[in-house]
Amino acid sequence: MVKAIVNFSHSKFARSFYAAFAGAALTWLLLSVAFLALNWIVDLADIAAPENAVALQGTVRLILAVLMGILGFIAGSGVLNGLWIGRFLYYAGRTALVRGLFGQGLVFAIVYFLMRDVRTIPEIESGVTQASGEAAIVLGALLSTFGFLWFSGVMTDWTLQMFGHHTELKHGGPPGEPEWLRYFNIDVNHKVIGIQYGVTGILVLLLGGALAILFRLELAFPGMQLFSTDDYNTLFSAHGMIMIAAVFLGVGALINYLAPVMIGAADMAFPRLNAFSYWIGVPAAVMLVGGMILGWDTGWVGYPPHSSSTQMLGVVLFLMGFYMNGFASIASAINLLVTVVTMRAKGMNYWRMPIFVWTAIATSIMQFSATQTVGVALSMVLLQRTMGMNFFDPSTVPPGDPVLYQHLFWFYSHPAVYVWVVPGFGLISELLPVFARKPLYGYKWVAMSSIGIALVGFIVWAHHMFTAGMPDTLRYIFMVSTMFVGIPTGVKFFSWLGTIWGGKMIYPTPMLFILGSISVFLLGGLSGPILATIPTDLHLHDSYWVVGHFHATIFGGFVFPFFGALYYWYPKITGRMYNEWLGKLHFWLMLPAFWVMSIGQMVVGLRGMRRRIADYDPALNLDFTHSLITIATLVIGWSVLIMIYNLWTSARSKELAPENPWGSRSPEWLAPSPLPEFNYLSPIEIIGEPYEYGKDEEEIYARPIPAIGD
Amino acid sequence: MAAVTIGHDDHHDDHHEHAPEIPYPVQLRSNRVGLWLFCISEIFLFAGLLAARFYLWRVSPDMVASHPAYEVEVGEILRPELSQTVGFITTAMLLVSSYYMVRAEVAAEHGHRGRMVRSLWVTFVLGLLFLLGVVIIEWGTMPELAQAITGHSPIRPTDGVFGAVLFAMTGMHAIHVTTGLIFILILIGNSRKGWYQPGRTWGVEACAIYWHYVDVVWIFFYPALYLIGTVWH
Ligand code: HEM
Ligand SMILES: [Cu+2]
Numbered sequence: 009m010v011k012a013i014v015n016f017s018h019s020k021f022a023r024s025f026y027a028a029f030a031g032a033a034l035t036w037l038l039l040s041v042a043f044l045a046l047n048w049i050v051d052l053a054d055i056a057a058p059e060n061a062v063a064l065q066g067t068v069r070l071i072l073a074v075l076m077g078i079l080g081f082i083a084g085s086g087v088l089n090g091l092w093i094g095r096f097l098y099y100a101g102r103t104a105l106v107r108g109l110f111g112q113g114l115v116f117a118i119v120y121f122l123m124r125d126v127r128t129i130p131e132i133e134s135g136v137t138q139a140s141g142e143a144a145i146v147l148g149a150l151l152s153t154f155g156f157l158w159f160s161g162v163m164t165d166w167t168l169q170m171f172g173h174h175t176e177l178k179h180g181g182p183p184g185e186p187e188w189l190r191y192f193n194i195d196v197n198h199k200v201i202g203i204q205y206g207v208t209g210i211l212v213l214l215l216g217g218a219l220a221i222l223f224r225l226e227l228a229f230p231g232m233q234l235f236s237t238d239d240y241n242t243l244f245s246a247h248g249m250i251m252i253a254a255v256f257l258g259v260g261a262l263i264n265y266l267a268p269v270m271i272g273a274a275d276m277a278f279p280r281l282n283a284f285s286y287w288i289g290v291p292a293a294v295m296l297v298g299g300m301i302l303g304w305d306t307g308w309v310g311y312p313p314h315s316s317s318t319q320m321l322g323v324v325l326f327l328m329g330f331y332m333n334g335f336a337s338i339a340s341a342i343n344l345l346v347t348v349v350t351m352r353a354k355g356m357n358y359w360r361m362p363i364f365v366w367t368a369i370a371t372s373i374m375q376f377s378a379t380q381t382v383g384v385a386l387s388m389v390l391l392q393r394t395m396g397m398n399f400f401d402p403s404t405v406p407p408g409d410p411v412l413y414q415h416l417f418w419f420y421s422h423p424a425v426y427v428w429v430v431p432g433f434g435l436i437s438e439l440l441p442v443f444a445r446k447p448l449y450g451y452k453w454v455a456m457s458s459i460g461i462a463l464v465g466f467i468v469w470a471h472h473m474f475t476a477g478m479p480d481t482l483r484y485i486f487m488v489s490t491m492f493v494g495i496p497t498g499v500k501f502f503s504w505l506g507t508i509w510g511g512k513m514i515y516p517t518p519m520l521f522i523l524g525s526i527s528v529f530l531l532g533g534l535s536g537p538i539l540a541t542i543p544t545d546l547h548l549h550d551s552y553w554v555v556g557h558f559h560a561t562i563f564g565g566f567v568f569p570f571f572g573a574l575y576y577w578y579p580k581i582t583g584r585m586y587n588e589w590l591g592k593l594h595f596w597l598m599l600p601a602f603w604v605m606s607i608g609q610m611v612v613g614l615r616g617m618r619r620r621i622a623d624y625d626p627a628l629n630l631d632f633t634h635s636l637i638t639i640a641t642l643v644i645g646w647s648v649l650i651m652i653y654n655l656w657t658s659a660r661s662k663e664l665a666p667e668n669p670w671g672s673r674s675p676e677w678l679a680p681s682p683l684p685e686f687n688y689l690s691p692i693e694i695i696g697e698p699y700e701y702g703k704d705e706e707e708i709y710a711r712p713i714p715a716i717g718d
Numbered sequence: 719m720a721a722v723t724i725g726h727d728d729h730h731d732d733h734h735e736h737a738p739e740i741p742y743p744v745q746l747r748s749n750r751v752g753l754w755l756f757c758i759s760e761i762f763l764f765a766g767l768l769a770a771r772f773y774l775w776r777v778s779p780d781m782v783a784s785h786p787a788y789e790v791e792v793g794e795i796l797r798p799e800l801s802q803t804v805g806f807i808t809t810a811m812l813l814v815s816s817y818y819m820v821r822a823e824v825a826a827e828h829g830h831r832g833r834m835v836r837s838l839w840v841t842f843v844l845g846l847l848f849l850l851g852v853v854i855i856e857w858g859t860m861p862e863l864a865q866a867i868t869g870h871s872p873i874r875p876t877d878g879v880f881g882a883v884l885f886a887m888t889g890m891h892a893i894h895v896t897t898g899l900i901f902i903l904i905l906i907g908n909s910r911k912g913w914y915q916p917g918r919t920w921g922v923e924a925c926a927i928y929w930h931y932v933d934v935v936w937i938f939f940y941p942a943l944y945l946i947g948t949v950w951h
Contacts, residue, residue: 380759
């Protein structure tokens with residue numbers, strides 16, 4: 009039975025069908041976006057549009073989508089492979105992505121159709137006769153996740169096992185198909201998954217960045233020029249959440265790609281679970297984008313009572329998408345921890361692991377545990393909205409309390425902000441010794457400081473709530489505990505300084521990004537304690553200062569190191585070298601622009617600019633700084649496009665990169681580039697210390713295990 | 719994406735060797751560590767719910783002011799009126815089910831398939847009874863029946879913070895019991911196909927750990943819901 013379904017989903021007919029779906033859906037989507045943009049411009053320019061324009065657009069969209077669907081069905085058999093569009097649709101019909109999205113859409117449509125007249129309990133109780141469709145959206149979103157998972161095939165092996173079939177782990181690309189197709193299919197190889205995370209992460213970063221540029225244009229001048237206030241709210245809410253998703257994807261990329269190789273393993277401990285963690289993010293991302301389309305105005309924190317009462321229904325898709333992402337976090341964190349415990353190579357004891365692995369452990373400790381509490385918080389809002397279960401409304405006896413949400417939310421989200429930066433710290437510590445040709449200063453201290461940051465991160469959450477009406481005693485406690493974070497963070501800074509001190513430094517692009525990230529994180533780190541001090545926070549809370557603070561921490565802790573890592577491991581991933589000149593151009597555009605942006609944000613914050621507000625009083629005299637910030641944002645955006653151009657074109661160059669271009673001691677450079685399917689051609693062993701740079705060349709760290717009798 | 723893959727193309731083809739075999743003991747160790755980490759992770763879920771329970775089921779200052787008839791103090795812990803009998807019996811059933819789960823596990827290790835399946839069925843039935851006790855009686859899915867057994871009308875999810883937290887806690891726990899029941903059915907089904915021979919009983923072990931875990935969670939939930947605090951009318 010199950011087997012039959014699986015076989016059918018790979019039949020010729022099913023593939024043609026999916027190709028048809030891909031053609032129709034993509035056409036529909038692209039035209040919708042195009043028309044949206046067109047109508048927006050027409051609206052801004054005050055051109056009188058013909059009356060039936062919207063109806064006409066709808067008809068055009070429908071006809072073209074149907075035509076493309078038919079074309080897709082034909083192309084699915086491969087007869088149109090001579091045309092690029094035919095080839096595109098042919099391969100689209102063979103991807104798990106398209107299958108999954110079809111499943112998600114199908115399930116959502118069925119549930120929505122059946123349930124659209126069902127009212128939520130608060131709607132019934134308040135006597136509303138017309139259902140808003142919220143109940144249908146919530147249930148549809150929930151079940152559609154399963155639709156995605158089953159149709160895409162991530163759950164196939166597990167489902168088969170439940171029915172007593174033995175399943176073997178399949179390695180390598182889909183048989184008879186080009187190798188690149190595996191990146192769009194369910195694949196269990198940690199490097200494929202790492203690249204899937206990475207590329208998705210960069211795309212999501214671009215989407216979030218585009219939204220930011222849109223609302224930055226609005227903020228460049230006082231008064232409202234481009235958007236309605238509701239649209240503005242949706243834009244900044246979506247920007248925040250989408251960027252956070254991008255950071256998680258980037259962290260996933262780093263950990264998945266690097267950690268198993270660095271400890272000398274062939275793969276993660278649970279390869280199928282690894283694929284699941286990646287793929288469940290896709291339906292979640294669809295929900296977030298869906299939430300944006302419906303409109304949602306709560307920001308990424310989704311505080312009640314606003315989130316539990318707003319009429320902008322996108323909020324439920326946001327809550328649901330956030331919730332589903334949690335599964336990915338928890339599963340991948342457990343996977344990483346297990347991998348480190350059980351899969352290390354011979355001789356790779358804990359104190360000899362590359363330092364990045366330690367930060368991966370710290371990150372995973374926070375992710376696999378704290379994520380649960382935000383799930384509780386999010387689901388409470390959903391339950392209150394749909395089932396009328398009161399957690400946050402103070403009008404009952406005993407009263408509900410919105411502050412409960414904030415506790416549960418920040419118990420997760422404070423550790424989460426460290427999840428975004430600790431892997432970046434790992435990259436800094438990993439790369440500095442290579443480019444300074446000196447041992448990492450205080451290895452054990454640095455390793456422990458990551459764990460320290462993770463643990464202290466659990467006891468500081470209420471510094472986000474100084475103005476929320478907590479008891480005074482709690483405020484003092486959390487102020488003091490927050491200051492303790494400075495200790496492990498300080499250890500890291502001293503280690504970095506100690507490593508650089510007297511080193512023989514060289515400055516290729518990755519090193520520039522690493523040094524840049526230290527400077528940027530310093531800005532973020534110094535603006536933090538000012539927020540953690542109660543009296544100053546009472547002034548600065550909810551101001552643009554906070555925006556400046558966290559952009560500096562996230563760029564310094566994640567974005568800069570991540571870009572550095574992309575350049576650094578680029579020859580490992582592709583076997584080619586990136587263009588150094590373009591890389592440096594990227595850096596020298598991005599660093600100053602970022603400083604302008606972040607300091608600018610802090611300045612306007614100090615001078616009275618509130619966050620999450622679409623407009624500001626011209627009398628505040630902020631126009632100039634705001635315009636400057638917007639220009640800086642545009643520069644950052646362009647510089648990232650330069651990077652993408654660089655990485656894209658360099659992959660096509662004929663010339664191969666040197667085997668170990670940076671002279672690194674890390675074990676991944678013992679294996680060929682790009683890494684073979686199972687990383688090392690033969691098992692390796694660890695016989696020395698990881699960071700003995702600039703010393704005796706004889707001190708080997710890792711080597712292939714010599715054959716017996718050697 | 720394509721750009722990155724080009725590099726892969728020309729390399730991967732000549733390395734289509736088999737995955738390095740992972741020895742069973744290593745895999746077993748991974749499985750165990752993974753499952754225990756999952757259990758730890760879920761502690762945070764249930765602790766979050768417990769935190770909500772103690773945060774919300776409390777006497778607030780307004781309540782003292784507006785209910786002078788009650789002799790309560792601010793901060794005093796409250797609980798809703800629930801049937802002690804139902805709570806006790808369902809809890810007992812869940813605890814006893816864990817005993818049969820242990821029997822099943824031991825039987826599997828000794829290769830006594832028949833005994834294992836029988837014990838699993840007993841566990842299943844007890845678990846199901848627990849679930850029905852919660853879903854039908856405590857939740858009042860059949861209001862008349864619930865009223866007849868407990869002697870008071872069942873609490874609704876919309877009944878303020880009591881209903882909300884009660885349903886959230888029992889609901890989250892019930893989801894776990896349900897997955898446990900499905901897990902047991904899968905074990906029963908697959909053991910017919912000859913799975914879980916001695917030395918390869920990870921499936922049974924995993925199910926047992928999960929089942930005990932869900933049981934232990936209830937050991938914390940039961941007093942929080944039924945025993946601690948002053949009953950609020
Ligand atoms: C140096 C240690 C740090 C301290 C003392 C600190 C302190 C604070 C405080 C007190 C707030 C609340 C401000 C308010 O809302 O009034 C805050 C907000 C924030 N911090 Fe930090 N922080 C530190 C590091 C970080 C790091 C490493 C990140 C990582 C990305 C980060 C990300 C954020 C974010 C995203 C917010 C805003 C959350 C929101 O309301 O949307 N912080 N920080
Ligand atoms: Cu924080």
